[in-house]
Amino acid sequence: MLLLPVRQMVATESPYTLLSVELASDRLDPAKRLQALLLQRRSTRVSHPHGPRVDCETFGVLFTHGIPVWTSGSQHRCAFLTTRAIFRTKLPRGTMQAYVAVIFAYGVSALNITEEKASCPLGLFPCGNLTVCLPQLLHCNGIDDCGNQADEENCGDNNGWPHLFDKYFGMPSYNTGTKSNVCLLGVVPELCQCRDLELDCDGAQLQDIPVVAMNVTMMSLQMNQLQILRANTFFKYQNLQKLYLQHNRIRDVSPDAFRGLYNLTRLYLSYNKISVLMPGVFRDLHKLEWLILENNNIHQISSMTFSGLNSLVLLVLLNNSLTKLDDICREMPRLNWLDLEGNLIETIGNVSLHSCSMLTVLVLQRNEISNIHEQAFSVLQKLGELDLSNNRLVAIPPNLFVLLGDLLQLNISYNPIVELQVDHFDKLHKLKSLSIEGIEIENIQRRMFEPLKYLTHIYFKKFQYCGYAPHVRSCKPNTDGISSFEDLLANIVLRVFVWVVSATTCFGNIFVICMRSYIRSENKLHAMCIISLCCADGLMGIYLFMIGAYDLKFRGEYNRHAQAWMDSSQCQVIGSLAMLSTEVSVLLLTYLTLEKYICIVYPFQYLTPGWRRTVTILLGIWVFGFIVAFLPLACKGLFRNFYGTNGVCFPLHSEQPETLWAHVYSIVIFLGLNLVAFLIIVLSYASMFYNIQRTGTQTTKYSNHIKKEVTIAKRFFSIVITDSLCWIPIFILKILSLLQVEIPGTISSWVVIFILPINSALNPILYTLTTRPFKETILQVWANYRQKRPLLSGHPAHHPSLTWQEMWPLQENSHGFTTGHPLETTGTLAKLTPVENPTEGYNDITTCTQQQKQHTVLSVCSQKQTAPHTLAHTHIYTQTNELI
Structure with a gap:
């Protein structure tokens, strides 16, 4: 006895696991369980609350005993059984139809989307029959926010075919009847199985049609080696109702191959090598309802090819080589479903579908269509689903959809459409699902979608577009990797660390600016450069602080403000500050690197930078930075919304089309100026290290040389590695963007929050806080503090006098004498300063003072004029002291 239990499964992991079906059978061969062959390779669109849209490939899934139709996994949760599934079964007549009817009756009733009440304000949606209204972001988020689960119902997009299946394919009787397990066909081939009047020869290695009793009603010849269907092959099997010929090697089909099959209702010819079907080949198949011809190489058909198919409701020509349509429905007046996906059709003329007035599903996905006549769909007034995705449409005729008043689902995604008319969708009053993914809509506005009162699902290319359809309950994508419907910063780690990095950057740079006043340096020019660097790096901290502040401001309702925020002057200004800081x-x-490099590598050819020259260079850098940062704001006509391409207002990577000026500008800045600067820094430090290493062996003892070399190497490595960590990822992103490689938004957000501020946060540490002068100053402050403590108790104290000379190129004091030569004492470089009273003069002699309390003997030493080569070596060590 055949058991057909249908088990309704309550969603546990996900509200989108609707149904699990368990089929059991006591067939003679338990290994050959009941199968449902999915002949349509179309993805089921999934709306999952905790992640982006997921596509679950439905082709080739077998429904077997104990295995659910589609289960919810950790990564993929599918909203419905499948789309456009064509079932192949060996059950008694009427059994499978009843089973399918049960499944789809449940699916249609469970997924029939109720009309949203108009009592809620724009952007809010009701909780079923309750008076409570919740914002869009709280619907389908996996949490029962309504209290009655209403906000988690109807989250899957099952408009179109699932909604139309029962209506147009009918509800058969539930009386499935019984069949005998005894073979009533007499003798059958050795590898075939027989039950009642059904013959199963799947995989029997047959090279010709088997000869059996003429009263056979079902013949399954899948996965054999059939190559030719000769004339009158099935003529004597006039009771045959279902014929399965998939996965053979059929190349030639005689015009009389199916002669005499007056009762055939299902014919499967998928996965063969058929290239041509002659006119009249189906002329005797007056009762045929399903004709499946997918995955062949059919390149030529005419309207007469299908003559005689008066009852045909389903025609699948998926993945063939058709190039044109000539009134394809003329001999199929009842055709309800036409699937032409994956062909080579280039044009849809005004007569291509002239006789297809009964169509409810038309699939033209993955063709080469570049032109559609404005009246091509004028007769398709019963059409419920239209799929034009993945074609070459540049423009859509203004009145193409005017007469499609019953359309429930429209998909025009992934076409190179440059502009959509504002009123393109005005006449689609019943539309519930609209997919326009992969399309840049430069003229997007709310007016486009306002007439679609019953729209429940909409799919865009960009997260930001969802702000133009606030009345739609489900909009995808719900994040761009940076922002989400709820928050400007979608990731909680980003929301926390934007404050951490901001605080670190601001505090570090402000601390250095303040502490510089405590370092009494004769080299005020170097201090000025460091303070200027801290000011620039501090702007990055301010930028991150502002992003964090606006993230708090928009918390929980960012989607309502997203477009206004990205177009606002505040976003433009803080984006400009980030660019100014960076450049x-x-x-x-x-x-700073070039100054140090020239000083160390060419010590006697170097001209000491004066006050005027240094100030001029610093002012020039800041002026250039302001020009670079604020040029896009001053020339909005050329750059458009340059900084407002994402929620963090930084144009590192933009999914929106850039103007030529913006594109060239971005390349010149990031891959021109910044890349050249990075290479200069890396090569200069490498050359400096080489010269210091070479000179050190001539002027120091070997052990001191090794120790100093290791210290300098660590310092240089730290500087170069931080620059590399900051800029190499940015260079890679810009190169990938230039090559038009798709870059996830999550990568851009992490780069902006973590990678870009690396230099700004670490520059104070590398260039001040860890340098020897700063550490010695801190020690001196601590020593002064300890010296003051005895005074408080009445004991005398000796205050050391210490003035630091920062390691800058040799400078002349007010009397024309060169200062800054180090003194090597007991293997250690001593920091030297000129005598406080300049009136005493030096006569080319550098006088230095070493003072040491308690265990250090105060000494004053003089040094006569030094030989040039010794002076050069000494000068290099003077310059590198600050680096260690």
């Missing part, structure tokens, strides 16, 4: 910091680091 000024890069240029200052390059300048």
Whole structure:
């Protein structure tokens, strides 16, 4: 006895696991369980509350005993059984139809989307029959916010075919009847199975049609080696109702191959090598309802090819090589479903579908369509689903959809459409699902979607577009990797660390600016450069602080403000501050590196930078930085919304189309100026290290040389590695963007929050806080504090006098004498300062003072004029002291 239990499964992991079906059978061969062959390779669109849209490939899924139709997994949760599934079964007549009817009756009733009440304000949606209204972001988020689960119902997009299946394919009787397990066909081939009047020869290695009793009603010849269907092959099997010929090698089909099959209702010819079907080949199949011809190589058909198919309701020509349609429905007046996906059709003329007035599903996905006549769909007034995705449409005729008043689902995604008319969708009053993914809508506005009162699902290319359809309950994508419907910063880690990085950057740079006043340096120019660098890096901290502040401001309702925020002057200004900080910091680091490089590598050819020259260079860097940062704001006509391409207002990577000026500008800044600066810094430090290493062996003892070399290497490595960590990821992103490689928004957000501010946060540490002068100053402050403590108790104290000379190129004091030569004492470089009273003169002699309390003997030493090569070596060590 055949058991057909249908088990309704309550969603546990996900509200979108609707149904699990368990089929059991006591067939003679338990290995050959009941199968449902999915002949349509179309993805089921999934709306999952905790992640982006997921596509579950439905082709080839077998429904077997104990295995659910579609289960919810950790990564993929599918909203419905499948789309456009064609079932192949060996059950008694009427059994499978009843089973399918049960499944789809449940599916249609469970998924029939109720009309949203108009009592809620724009952007809010009701909780079923309750008077409570919740914002869009709280619907389908996996949490029962309504209290009655209403906000988690009807979240899957099952408009179109699932909704139409029962209506147009009918509800058969539930009386399935019984069949005998005894074979009534007499002798059958050795590898075939027989039950009642059904013959199963799947995989029997047959090379010709088997000869059996003429009263056979079902013949399954899948996965054999059939190559030719000769004339009158099935003529004597006039009771045959279902014929399965999939996965053979059929190349030739005689015009009389199916002669005499007056009762055939299902014919499957999928996965063969058929290239041509002659006119009249189906002329005797007056009762045929399903004709499946997918995955062949059919390149030529005419309207007469289908003559005689008066009862045909389903025609699948998926993945063939058709190039044109000539009134394809003329001989099929009842055709309800036409699937032409994956062909080579280029044009849809005004007569291509002229006789297809009964169509409810038309699939033209993945063709080469570049032109559609404005009246091509004028007769399709019963059409419920239209799929034009993945074609070459540049423009859609203004009145193409005017007469499609019953359309429930429209998909025009992934076409190179450059503009949509504002009123393109005005006449689609019943539309519930609209997919326009992969399309840049430059003229997008709310007016486009306002007439679609019953729209429940909409799919865009960009998260930001969802702000133009606030009345739609489900909009995808719900994040761009940076922002989400709820928050400007979608990731909680980003929301926390934007404050951490901001605080670190601001505090570090402000601390350095304040502490510089405590370092009494004769080299005020170097201090000025460091303070200028800290000011530039501090702007990055301010930028991150502002992003964090606006994230708090928009918390929980960002989607309502997203477009206004990205177009606002506040977003433009803080984006400009980030760009200003980045470029000024890069240029200052390059300048400081070149000064140090020239000083160390060419010590006697170097001209000491004066006050005027240094100030001029610093002012030039800041002026150039302001021009670079604020040029896009001053020339909005050329750059458009340059900084407002994402929620963080930084144009590192933009999914929106850029103007030529903006594109060139971005390349010149990130892959021109910044890349050249980065290479200069890396090569300069490498050359400096080489010269210091070479010179150190001539002027120091070997052990001291090794120790100093390791210290300098660590310092140089730290500087270069931080620059590399900051800029190499940015260079890679810009190169990938230039190559038009799709970059997830999550990567951009992490780069902006973590990678870009690396230099700004670490520059104060590398260039001040860990340098030897700063550490010695801190020690001196601590020593002074300890010296003051005895005074409070009445004991005398000796205050050391210490003035630091920062390691800058040799400078002349007010009397023309060169200062800054180090003194090597007991293997250690001593910091030297000129005598406080300049009136005493030096006569080319550098006088230095070493003072040491308790265990240090105060000494005053003089040094006669030094030989040039010794002076050069000494000068290099003077410059590198600050780096260690």
